Amino acid sequence: APPVPAAFSSWWRDPIVKDGTHIGGTGYLWGPRDPRDPDIASRINVRLDPHFSARDDSPTRHRAVKPRGPRWIGGWIFLLALLAAGLGTGLTWQEQPLGTSLQTGLACALAVFGIGLAVSAFLGRTGAGSILLAVITAGLLAASSAVPKDIGTEWMRTTWEPASVAQIRPVYDLGSGTGTLDLSEVRIPEGETVSTRAEVGMGRVHVIVPEGVTVKLSIDVGVGDIQLPGDKQKDVDVAPGKHKEVTLRPAAGARKAGTLDLDIHVGAGQAEVSRATS
Known part of the structure; x- marks a missing residue:
């Protein structure tokens, strides 16, 4: 910046003329002014805001209200x-x-x-x-949509206890819950075969077979566990798509009886077969 003048005008305030003649004016507008020079910046209020007037000396600016979003x-x-x-x-x-x-x-x-x-x-x-x-x-x-239609909305506990071969139904069905098919009192004559089926959509089915009966088992479990005589109760192996076909022979010394053809189907849960004790 050029030096600040003291008592006289500086050389750089002289008119910009090549031959040195005086034309008038105040010289450079961007240099420090003399005390006698007018303050042009104080008299001309230059604003970029089109809504601001030179006569309005209020420091508060008018801000445009933004429209609210959705x-x-x-x-x-x-x-x-x-x-x-x-x-x-x-x-x-x-x-x-x-x-x-x-x-x-x-x-x-x-x-x-x-x-x-x-x-x-x-x-x-x-x-x-x-x-x-x-x-x-x-x-x-x-x-x-993949849930089986035989699974109900009520959890039930049901026990079926037929007392004779004639009372055994072809199918024992339960939507959801725990079903127990107790065949311990049924006496199947030797040489005869009785067939039945137990179905549970979701839950547990327990079939108790007579002591001296030969049992031909066919068990299907969608997701769950299968328990047979001789298995440990705490040995639970849950897996999808379980299927077993096995024949349970009566214990040695038991009274001979007929054959039970048993079909068990469980959608999700556990299928257990146990033999009645004398």
């Missing part, structure tokens, strides 16, 4: 989806199997997510969370 509706959609899922499942819980009831509730929740995403294009926004929940709901809906 309203967030993702939380409401989630709550409505939960309500629809609970309502759809609750209305069909007593009358339909477990798989059908779950499918109804999840389908209602998925419909709410779909409607919410469509409405958000006009009235608000949902975000990636709602889309992720809709995808998870669709996956659960597809998984619930």
Whole structure:
């Protein structure tokens, strides 16, 4: 910067003329001014704000109000989806199997997510969370379709105790729960064969066979464990797709009897066969 003048004008304030003649003016506008020179900057108020007037000395600037963005509706959609899922499942819980009831509730929740995403294009926004929940709901809906239809929604404890061959039913069926088929009192004559079937959708079935009967077993367990006479009670091996076909011979010295053809099917749970004691 050029030096600050004291009592006289500096050489650099002379008019910019090559021949040295005086034209007038104040010289350089960007140098330090003399005390007698007018302060041009104080008299001319240069602003970039088009709404600011030179006469307005207020330090407060007028800020433009930003328009509000779309309203967030993702939380409401989630709550409505939960309500629809609970309502759809609750209305069909007593009358339909477990798989059908779950499918109804999840389908209602998925419909709410779909409607919410469509409405958000006009009235608000949902975000990636709602889309992720809709995808998870669709996956659960597809998984619930694989639940066997014989699995009920009520957990029951049932015991069947036929006292004779004539009272043995062809099929003993239980949706979900614990079923016990006690055949210990049945006397099958030697040389005869009696067939029956026990089915449990989800839970546990326990079949007690007579002491001197030869038992031909065919057991299918979708996911779970199979317990046979001689196995340790604590030796539980849960695995998918279990199948066993075995013949149980009566113990030595037992009174000879006929043959029991037993078919056991469990969707998810445990199938146990034990022999009655004398």
